[in-house]
Amino acid sequence: MAIFLAICAAMFELLRMSQQKYSGETQLSAAYQDSRLAMDQIVRDFNIAGYPPADMFSVLPAATSQYALTPVAWVAGYTNVPPSPCSLGQPGAGGGTCGGNPGDYDLVIETRIPPAPGDPPNPPVSWICYHYDPTSLTLYREVLQKTAGSPPSSSQVMTDGTALLKNVMNTPGSLMSQIVAQNATMFHGGVAQPIFQYTCDTPAGPTPCWQAPAANNSPKSIRDVDVTLIVMTPQQDLQTQSLKLVELFGRGHRSNPAN
Amino acid sequence: MGRRRSKRRMKKERKARKRPPQAGTALLIAIFALLLVSVVGIALLVSTSADTALAGNYRTSTGAYYGALAGLEEARGRLLWKNPNYINNAGSYSNLLSPSGVPTWALTQVLYIINPGPGETVDPTSSNAVNYPDTEYSLEFPGWGLSGAVVNTPIQSVSPVASAGLPGPSYKWVRINPATEQSLNMDVNGDTSIDRVAVLFYDPANANPLYQPTPGLVLSSPPVPATPPTPTAVQALEITALAVLPNGTQKILQYVVAPLIISAQVSSTSASPFGASFPAALTLAGNGVSYTGPQTSSFTINGQDQCAMNNLYYSIGYTNSADGAGITAGAAGPGPAPGFANDYQGYPASGAGSPLPTTKGLATIANVNPSPSNALLAPSWMTPASLDSMAQDITKSADVVIDGLTGGPAHGSNLPTMTPSAPMTVVVNGDLDLTSWHGVGYGLLLVTGTLTYDPNATWEGLVLVVGQGTLVSTQGGLNGFDGAVFLAKTHDSSGNLLSALGATSFSQTGSSGNFGRGINYNSCWISGNPGNPLIQGVRGPLINGPLSYKVLSFREINLQ
Numbered sequence: 001m002a003i004f005l006a007i008c009a010a011m012f013e014l015l016r017m018s019q020q021k022y023s024g025e026t027q028l029s030a031a032y033q034d035s036r037l038a039m040d041q042i043v044r045d046f047n048i049a050g051y052p053p054a055d056m057f058s059v060l061p062a063a064t065s066q067y068a069l070t071p072v073a074w075v076a077g078y079t080n081v082p083p084s085p086c087s088l089g090q091p092g093a094g095g096g097t098c099g100g101n102p103g104d105y106d107l108v109i110e111t112r113i114p115p116a117p118g119d120p121p122n123p124p125v126s127w128i129c130y131h132y133d134p135t136s137l138t139l140y141r142e143v144l145q146k147t148a149g150s151p152p153s154s155s156q157v158m159t160d161g162t163a164l165l166k167n168v169m170n171t172p173g174s175l176m177s178q179i180v181a182q183n184a185t186m187f188h189g190g191v192a193q194p195i196f197q198y199t200c201d202t203p204a205g206p207t208p209c210w211q212a213p214a215a216n217n218s219p220k221s222i223r224d225v226d227v228t229l230i231v232m233t234p235q236q237d238l239q240t241q242s243l244k245l246v247e248l249f250g251r252g253h254r255s256n257p258a259n
Numbered sequence: 260m261g262r263r264r265s266k267r268r269m270k271k272e273r274k275a276r277k278r279p280p281q282a283g284t285a286l287l288i289a290i291f292a293l294l295l296v297s298v299v300g301i302a303l304l305v306s307t308s309a310d311t312a313l314a315g316n317y318r319t320s321t322g323a324y325y326g327a328l329a330g331l332e333e334a335r336g337r338l339l340w341k342n343p344n345y346i347n348n349a350g351s352y353s354n355l356l357s358p359s360g361v362p363t364w365a366l367t368q369v370l371y372i373i374n375p376g377p378g379e380t381v382d383p384t385s386s387n388a389v390n391y392p393d394t395e396y397s398l399e400f401p402g403w404g405l406s407g408a409v410v411n412t413p414i415q416s417v418s419p420v421a422s423a424g425l426p427g428p429s430y431k432w433v434r435i436n437p438a439t440e441q442s443l444n445m446d447v448n449g450d451t452s453i454d455r456v457a458v459l460f461y462d463p464a465n466a467n468p469l470y471q472p473t474p475g476l477v478l479s480s481p482p483v484p485a486t487p488p489t490p491t492a493v494q495a496l497e498i499t500a501l502a503v504l505p506n507g508t509q510k511i512l513q514y515v516v517a518p519l520i521i522s523a524q525v526s527s528t529s530a531s532p533f534g535a536s537f538p539a540a541l542t543l544a545g546n547g548v549s550y551t552g553p554q555t556s557s558f559t560i561n562g563q564d565q566c567a568m569n570n571l572y573y574s575i576g577y578t579n580s581a582d583g584a585g586i587t588a589g590a591a592g593p594g595p596a597p598g599f600a601n602d603y604q605g606y607p608a609s610g611a612g613s614p615l616p617t618t619k620g621l622a623t624i625a626n627v628n629p630s631p632s633n634a635l636l637a638p639s640w641m642t643p644a645s646l647d648s649m650a651q652d653i654t655k656s657a658d659v660v661i662d663g664l665t666g667g668p669a670h671g672s673n674l675p676t677m678t679p680s681a682p683m684t685v686v687v688n689g690d691l692d693l694t695s696w697h698g699v700g701y702g703l704l705l706v707t708g709t710l711t712y713d714p715n716a717t718w719e720g721l722v723l724v725v726g727q728g729t730l731v732s733t734q735g736g737l738n739g740f741d742g743a744v745f746l747a748k749t750h751d752s753s754g755n756l757l758s759a760l761g762a763t764s765f766s767q768t769g770s771s772g773n774f775g776r777g778i779n780y781n782s783c784w785i786s787g788n789p790g791n792p793l794i795q796g797v798r799g800p801l802i803n804g805p806l807s808y809k810v811l812s813f814r815e816i817n818l819q
């Protein structure tokens with residue numbers, strides 16, 4: 001009887017461990033899936049940014065909603081189009097004059113979203129807004145029709161947009177030391193990891209925007225966006241009590257306009 | 260009695276021997292263990308299946324996208340004359356591409372590149388779903404659809420490498436056809452209607468009524484047969500690719516492209532007696548420009564076309580009327596020194612109009628931008644932003660790009676070997692110092708910094724010094740430029756783009772009595788003529804074709 005109980009106990013322990021492992025892996029898979037979907041969405045949005053560009057027209061439409069002024073919109077001064085473009089800051093260090101949008105955690109894309117089957121053709125240009133809220137650890141996405149004036153503010157994107165991805169840990173706050181201790185490859189230097197980093201066109205070729213000459217360090221010169229998503233599972237690892245995170249990298253490349 | 264008791268005892272003993280007290284427990288344990296193992300196994304199975312499905316979803320989502328993109332790029336590349344797999348290599352599509360490689364698609368012309376997998380049939384004109392029909396064309400051209408289109412014999416993709424067993428990307432077909440307002444669903448000319456039959460051209464020299472450069476799509480004029488509306492306009496083409504993955508995932512992507520032809524961008528105004536060509540042997544675009552040349556009869560800036568001697572252009576052109584005084588040639592004050600007017604022959608400034616004068620003028624140093632409506636240079640050649648954009652276009656399609664920004668200037672020894680039959684597009688990002696280089700360059704040279712010229716060197720073709728806009732030469736030598744030279748200062752010394760063109764500077768002072776022979780306008784080297792050396796990227800009767808096909812727009816199309 002004792003042997004039987006010992007075997008049973010061992011089996012149940014094995015089962016419990018398997019269950020915990022399975023539960024953890026399922027959460028990790030879910031985090032991967034959500035991150036991949038979000039990454040795919042961001043990259044696809046950026047790839048078609050700037051459509052239709054101004055050089056598709058010999059006479060620009062009167063309504064700015066009929067064409068994309070720039071592939072990436074910005075908030076500061078955007079109402080006075082075409083203004084002197086703002087400059088982007090150094091990732092993680094701030095600076096620049098764009099007011100953080102576009103920035104490490106904000107991006108507004110101008111494009112015409114391909115109509116879905118059944119939709120009317122020739123839809124107007126939309127703003128696709130991304131904003132990361134470090135308090136709720138949520139990356140928001142909002143799509144709305146472009147109008148005259150500025151794209152929505154970050155707070156409006158949080159209010160009106162949908163939560164594209166939760167548990168985004170690019171700014172882990174007090175958990176930083178724990179994460180770095182458990183994941184040595186994450187958060188180099190122990191600083192927050194920007195979600196969006198930009199590469200601009202320059203006469204010398206593509207260059208990180210903040211290192212580009214002033215004339216090229218602006219939203220209209222952004223050619224590529226590097227996206228980093230660090231996402232935590234809803235629960236800690238039940239066996240080790242460690243934080244379980246996934247990290248994904250992606251790159252969006254715009255083709256509109258050519259220059 | 261005793262016997263009976265003994266029998267009962269024996270029976271009990273037998274029973275006891277048959278059924279021990281723990282009989283069956285092992286079976287239970289075994290079943291239980293098997294059950295547990297099964298549960299764990301099933302859990303593992305489910306987990307693995309979920310992971311596999313995840314990876315699959317992501318792969319198909321991106322795989323179809325990049326498959327279609329590969330199709331677009333193959334078609335864009337094969338439209339270019341210098342591609343080994345140029346679609347008109349055999350001359351089979353001379354109705355679609357001119358001998359110079361410039362597109363001449365009629366409205367209903369369609370060409371497919373097909374890429375069937377093993378055992379597949381790809382026929383975009385078919386109505387059979389297994390043959391990957393092109394249902395998008397009818398949506399873009401509902402007036403006639405594929406049944407009313409002129410579908411040229413399709414060509415095979417060159418992406419698969421059969422010898423290596425590589426199937427190539429997953430696209431099935433790529434369609435190339437002219438674009439119209441209707442196909443793009445866009446009112447490009449602002450007339451509030453969507454035209455169905457006028458094919459679209461791209462005019463890099465287009466300007467708005469305020470003479471600000473607005474390169475963009477324009478409608479053919481007349482619509483049928485499609486004729487370029489301006490001398491600088493080139494036909495825009497639609498390239499559409501369908502990718503289908505084995506699991507059925509489909510994606511359609513579309514480019515609108517136009518050939519990049521540099522000389523076609525110079526001027527589009529009908530007021531120009533020079534058509535779209537460069538207006539002068541030496542053009543100094545900017546404000547506050549300066550010219551210093553030697554005072555000697557052996558050095559000339561010659562506006563007489565050395566290829567077609569009856570054609571005359573200005574020797575020196577500038578774009579700000581106030582700058583004439585800054586152009587000196589060995590003398591204080593404007594113009595060449597007394598007695599040296601012969602060194603600056605060309606189009607007589609007073610002889611504008613048609614027919615072109617054939618009598619050479621002397622001292623033909625002229626403002627090529629007397630007024631916006633009479634400018635001999637398109638606005639796109641007179642603003643820093645548009646010139647910078649053009650420089651980027653050239654850089655992207657250059658044969659050789661030399662980075663001279665770091666580690667000092669590039670030198671002549673950094674230049675590739677060029678021959679009349681193998682001219683090149685060479686871009687130097689930064690300064691180029693040709694001191695002690697005695698070679699000959701053929702083709703298009705773009706320098707974004709300062710060009711330090713040694714007159715022992717020769718350049719046959721087009722020289723653009725766009726960026727710092729400075730050409731300086733203090734060396735002695737006997738050679739010079741044949742073609743045309745264009746200078747524009749678009750950036751300040753820190754590399755910032757200027758809001759208006761700056762002070763371009765040309766200075767050639769020579770040494771020890773040798774000053775070089777200067778610049779001789781030569782349309783053969785600029786534009787190309789039969790029997791003469793040709794350079795790429797400029798349009799002429801028999802030229803080597805466009806520098807590249809520029810992507811004007813890119814979009815994803817949802818399948819209907």
